[in-house]
Amino acid sequence: MARLRHRGSRGAPLPExxxxxxxxxxERQAVDxxxxxxxxxxxxxxxxxxxxTPYEPRNFNRHFAARCARAGVRYSKVHDTRRTCASLLVALDxxxxxxxxxxxxxxIAVTMEVYSEVPSATTREALKRLEVSLDG
Structure with a gap:
């Protein structure tokens, strides 16, 4: 687990x-x-x-939508990725x-009541199978 540091803030832990x-x-930014x-x-x-320069929010959303389409995944709003992350963390206990x-x-109320959804037993089982398959 690595940490990303941003000016004036504590490091955020990130998966590799x-x-x-x-x-x-x-690297791409260096080329730009x-x-x-x-x-x-x-x-x-x-x-x-x-x-x-920083992206204007509407432009960032358009780029995000284009990336979803290019990757062949269902589009969701950028902000919804935080909700997905919260729900996955809850599902992983x-x-x-x-x-x-x-x-x-x-x-903590924001995390648990606004952002996360408690998955069903079927979802938990699917996530466990996914974890096993990703571990190889």
Whole structure:
């Protein structure tokens, strides 16, 4: 488990698959930076436009929708990915305070009552089978 640090905040723990994606994006950003030349604006973020500026939220949502389509997965709103993460953590029996920290919520009620859904026994069994298959 690696930690990602952002200016002025404590490190967020990340699974290696996420860290790999961020490193890949940083490499792509280096290419964008060299191609943009003097037009590059360094805002300190990794996920930026090709000129280094933060994405406008509507543009980010459009890019996210395009990525979902390209990957052949059902589209969901960007914000719903947080709800999915919370529900998966609950399904994996992660302690609620740990889930709260991962999602960076200040109150456990937000994590448990707003973001997470308790899965059925069938869902739990499916997740256990998925875990076994992913472990190889």
């Amino acid at each position: 698959i996420c860290l790999t994606a961020i490193k890949d994006r940083a 930076r060299s191609q943009a030349g003097d037009a590059w604006t360094d805002c300190g973020l990794v996920i930026t436009t090709t000129h280094g 992660v302690h609620p305070q740990v889930a709260m920290q991962i999602l960076r919520h200040s109150q």
